[in-house]
Amino acid sequence: DAGVIQSPRHEVTEMGQEVTLRCKPISGHNSLFWYRQTMMRGLELLIYFNNNVPIDDSGMPEDRFSAKMPNASFSTLKIQPSEPRDSAVYFCASSSRRGYSNQPQHFGDGTRLSIL
Amino acid sequence: AQTVTQSQPEMSVQEAETVTLSCTYDTSENNYYLFWYKQPPSRQMILVIRQEAYKQQNATENRFSVNFQKAAKSFSLKISDSQLGDTAMYFCAFMRETSGSRLTFGEGTQLTVNP
Numbered sequence: 001d002a003g004v005i006q007s008p009r010h011e012v013t014e015m016g017q018e019v020t021l022r023c024k025p026i027s028g029h030n031s032l033f034w035y036r037q038t039m040m041r042g043l044e045l046l047i048y049f050n051n052n053v054p055i056d057d058s059g060m061p062e063d064r065f066s067a068k069m070p071n072a073s074f075s076t077l078k079i080q081p082s083e084p085r086d087s088a089v090y091f092c093a094s095s096s097r098r099g100y101s102n103q104p105q106h107f108g109d110g111t112r113l114s115i116l
Numbered sequence: 117a118q119t120v121t122q123s124q125p126e127m128s129v130q131e132a133e134t135v136t137l138s139c140t141y142d143t144s145e146n147n148y149y150l151f152w153y154k155q156p157p158s159r160q161m162i163l164v165i166r167q168e169a170y171k172q173q174n175a176t177e178n179r180f181s182v183n184f185q186k187a188a189k190s191f192s193l194k195i196s197d198s199q200l201g202d203t204a205m206y207f208c209a210f211m212r213e214t215s216g217s218r219l220t221f222g223e224g225t226q227l228t229v230n231p
Contacts, residue, residue, distance in 0.1 A: 056218065
């Protein structure tokens with residue numbers, strides 16, 4: 001049973017470049033979450049989708065960040081233009097709902113992003 | 117808004133001994149979920165244990181158990197018979213009962229199991 005798949009695992013690029021992070025949620029999960037992890041701010045939610053629709057993007061830092069979920073099996077997080085302060089580990093997670101009960105979120109292995 | 121607080125940035129324990137990690141949270145919700153996630157050096161986020169707020173019985177998963185005190189808004193994790201592989205950052209997390217809700221994480225506790 002495949003888990004949440006993120007790519008790339010590592011990304012190093014120069015500031016000003018466009019960065020695209022990709023996520024494939026677990027099949028059958030209808031909620032998808034993008035988190036960012038830094039030493040200073042810990043784990044913080046950037047945006048999440050229910051049934052491919054963005055529900056809460058209040059955590060997106062600024063207009064340089066955008067996320068899409070064109071279908072139930074794929075999502076992207078894009079940063080354009082990138083800045084050194086965007087360096088972090090970005091996690092994608094997915095979950096489902098069984099009856100009236102939320103199921104736990106399952107995380108991908110994360111993308112370590114370094115902006116030089 | 118919900119907040120989650122882990123007051124122990126670092127802890128250590130000897131192999132085979134028991135350790136308890138603390139977590140408190142603040143919410144006005146009555147129905148919600150609480151989780152402990154483990155993040156080893158490989159940086160994977162691994163679910164350790166889950167508790168539904170409406171359940172009075174404390175959750176248990178093998179060597180891992182929780183002490184859930186709803187009135188006190190406390191959710192501690194007990195690891196029995198600690199193993200070297202338990203060395204990791206442990207995050208306490210809160211989730212509302214609403215469908216597709218986000219996780220709110222604590223700051224994390226770095227646990228080191230010493231041989």
